Amino acid sequence: MITPQQVVDHMMQHDLFSQWLGIKVLQVKEGYSRIQMEVRAEMINGFGIVHGGVAFSLADSAFAFACNNRNVLSVALDTSINFLKPVHVGDILTAEAQELHNGQSTGLYHIEIKNQKDKRVAMFKGTCFRTNKPLVKSGQ
Numbered sequence: 001m002i003t004p005q006q007v008v009d010h011m012m013q014h015d016l017f018s019q020w021l022g023i024k025v026l027q028v029k030e031g032y033s034r035i036q037m038e039v040r041a042e043m044i045n046g047f048g049i050v051h052g053g054v055a056f057s058l059a060d061s062a063f064a065f066a067c068n069n070r071n072v073l074s075v076a077l078d079t080s081i082n083f084l085k086p087v088h089v090g091d092i093l094t095a096e097a098q099e100l101h102n103g104q105s106t107g108l109y110h111i112e113i114k115n116q117k118d119k120r121v122a123m124f125k126g127t128c129f130r131t132n133k134p135l136v137k138s139g140q
Helices: 004-014 016-021 052-068
Strands: 024-029 032-038 074-083 092-102 106-114 120-130
Touching: 004 016, 004 024, 004 052, 016 052, 032 052, 052 074, 052 092, 052 106, 052 120
Parallel strands: none
Antiparallel strands: 024 032, 032 092, 074 120, 092 106, 106 120
16 A cells, blocks of 8 residues: 555655755645745745745645645645735745545645744645546556
């Protein structure tokens, strides 16, 4: 049987964008993930704060790791984010994805992003569609 950690390890090996973001996987269990990254200077927008797409992308990766780690290929069906506080260069962001619903064809996830001061900077909600295909085949 393939474990949630094996699925996420496989995903990270092939996810060049999450690698570029500098994401570190801190914890994985069925329907759950906690990941972290440090914000870099090239992530700044024209207003001098970090581009909202950075927080969104971190949350999206946590969402993907949580909804796929049972080894059922799942893709985003709907997502939304609320930005609560600005993010700055040097901030350490942690995204925690928790499963709210694990259905046969869909799943619902809530992702909270906090900075190094334990201040909530964004809230993300994602619904996934389950394809009924394995993400990692035995022996991969």
